[in-house]
Amino acid sequence: MAESLTKDLDLSKYPHINKGLAGIVAFSSTKSFIDGQQGKLIYAGYTIDTLAENATFEEVCFLLWNDRLPTKPELDELNARLQNKRKLPDTVLDYLKNTSSNAEPMSVLRTAVSMLSDFHKVEADTSKEYRINKAISITSKMPTIIAAFDRIRNGKEVISPLSEQSTAFNFLYMLNGEEPGEQAEKTMDLCLILHAEHGMNASTFTNRTICSTESDMYSSITGAIGALKGPLHGGANQAVMKMLLDIEEKDADPVGYIKERLADKEKVMGFGHRVYKTMDPRARILRGMSKQLSKETGHETLFEWSEAILKTMKDEKGIDPNVDFFSATVYYSMGIKPDLYTCIFAMSRVSGWTGHYIEQAENNRLVRPRALYTGKKDLDWVPVEER
Numbered sequence: 001m002a003e004s005l006t007k008d009l010d011l012s013k014y015p016h017i018n019k020g021l022a023g024i025v026a027f028s029s030t031k032s033f034i035d036g037q038q039g040k041l042i043y044a045g046y047t048i049d050t051l052a053e054n055a056t057f058e059e060v061c062f063l064l065w066n067d068r069l070p071t072k073p074e075l076d077e078l079n080a081r082l083q084n085k086r087k088l089p090d091t092v093l094d095y096l097k098n099t100s101s102n103a104e105p106m107s108v109l110r111t112a113v114s115m116l117s118d119f120h121k122v123e124a125d126t127s128k129e130y131r132i133n134k135a136i137s138i139t140s141k142m143p144t145i146i147a148a149f150d151r152i153r154n155g156k157e158v159i160s161p162l163s164e165q166s167t168a169f170n171f172l173y174m175l176n177g178e179e180p181g182e183q184a185e186k187t188m189d190l191c192l193i194l195h196a197e198h199g200m201n202a203s204t205f206t207n208r209t210i211c212s213t214e215s216d217m218y219s220s221i222t223g224a225i226g227a228l229k230g231p232l233h234g235g236a237n238q239a240v241m242k243m244l245l246d247i248e249e250k251d252a253d254p255v256g257y258i259k260e261r262l263a264d265k266e267k268v269m270g271f272g273h274r275v276y277k278t279m280d281p282r283a284r285i286l287r288g289m290s291k292q293l294s295k296e297t298g299h300e301t302l303f304e305w306s307e308a309i310l311k312t313m314k315d316e317k318g319i320d321p322n323v324d325f326f327s328a329t330v331y332y333s334m335g336i337k338p339d340l341y342t343c344i345f346a347m348s349r350v351s352g353w354t355g356h357y358i359e360q361a362e363n364n365r366l367v368r369p370r371a372l373y374t375g376k377k378d379l380d381w382v383p384v385e386e387r
């Protein structure tokens with residue numbers, strides 16, 4: 001029942017706090033469905049396996065923005081619109097050139113996306129088409145920001161985006177300065193599909209909360225990037241790689257390393273999930289990709305350690321890997337620097353965030369939960385000299 005507009009809640013009747021909002025259903029959504037017991041994930045009707053096998057990232061974008069797959073002419077049109085909007089405004093490029101080479105890539109991405117709003121008039125246009133246009137613009141520019149920053153910090157020339165090819169192809173081209181092969185493009189495309197959407201996770205919730213104040217899409221996506229950056233959320237993928245490289249550097253036994261972490265009550269990155277109580281279906285797909293790529297690129301040891309860690313976590317804690325665990329070794333095998341992994345996650349998840357933004361804006365109510373006050377009340381004022 002809707003909260004009364006004339007009467008405040010009696011908080012004494014709500015003594016239970018759902019810490020971390022666990023189990024609270026705050027929105028309805030057509031974007032994705034997760035069965036945490038069965039390990040099933042659906043984007044707008046299609047299982048993640050169906051999409052991984054058949055879709056392109058651009059088709060997934062269309063699906064998340066329109067709740068249906070595109071026809072061929074619609075997909076061609078979306079591809080062309082994404083390709084045409086990849087170029088960054090000079091002011092954003094200047095920012096990337098002037099930022100410290102030690103800056104965290106996710107912080108740079110967050111600031112650069114926020115800067116993009118300067119180049120869009122704040123209009124009272126609330127049409128779906130207008131919002132999709134903004135979603136296309138942000139989605140198409142995020143890969144350019146990430147690749148340009150990485151090249152600048154390594155003293156390399158920035159590569160201008162292509163006005164053709166897929167998001168995955170163009171990103172790898174701008175990052176590496178050479179055209180990717182078919183397999184590299186396909187792997188990156190698959191990673192983008194797998195990370196695109198995941199219900200009411202922390203960054204999507206942040207994005208919808210900002211949207212609910214009738215703020216603009218750039219503000220929502222900027223906030224979402226900030227939420228994704230943390231190691232309990234998207235930041236876990238780079239933390240996984242840091243852990244594997246630490247094991248390598250210390251010449252440690254991966255099983256002993258993990259057992260020590262657990263004995264110290266530390267979290268092992270890339271494991272556990274608020275919703276999944278079994279293997280994350282994306283981790284299952286990424287595991288296969290990691291196995292194949294590690295073999296092809298001579299990183300089999302990293303894959304073997306990952307498998308040993310997986311078994312140890314299952315045996316010791318009964319906890320399964322999440323999407324961030326095997327994506328780390330997939331990106332590593334592709335030669336991508338670990339501190340870019342969360343940016344790649346963001347470059348995909350922006351499709352889900354913007355889909356949720358549109359959905360929230362079309363059926364909005366201000367997000368405003370309550371907190372149970374546990375402080376003192378009605379204290380007497382003590383002048384500053386007497387405290």
Ligand SMILES: CC(=O)SCCNC(=O)CCNC(=O)[C@H](O)C(C)(C)COP(=O)(O)OP(=O)(O)OC[C@H]1O[C@@H](n2cnc3c(N)ncnc32)[C@H](O)[C@@H]1OP(=O)(O)O
Nearest residue numbers: 231232233234236266267268269270271272273274322324
């Ligand atoms: C894209 C994504 O955001 S996927 C998640 C990425 N994050 C990570 O990989 C970070 C590591 N994982 C975690 O910190 C957690 O599993 C989270 C944050 C993802 C989920 O957290 P919650 O649902 O709040 O579960 P919570 O942290 O309460 O864990 C429940 C129990 O499992 C344990 N546990 C959960 N995850 C882990 C882990 N990765 N390593 C060790 N123990 C863990 C907790 O210590 C806790 O044990 P206890 O009951 O004995 O205290």
Ligand SMILES: O=C([O-])CC(=O)C(=O)O
Nearest residue numbers: 197198200201202274323
């Ligand atoms: O759903 C969550 O809590 C975390 C997330 O974004 C994901 O797993 O992709």
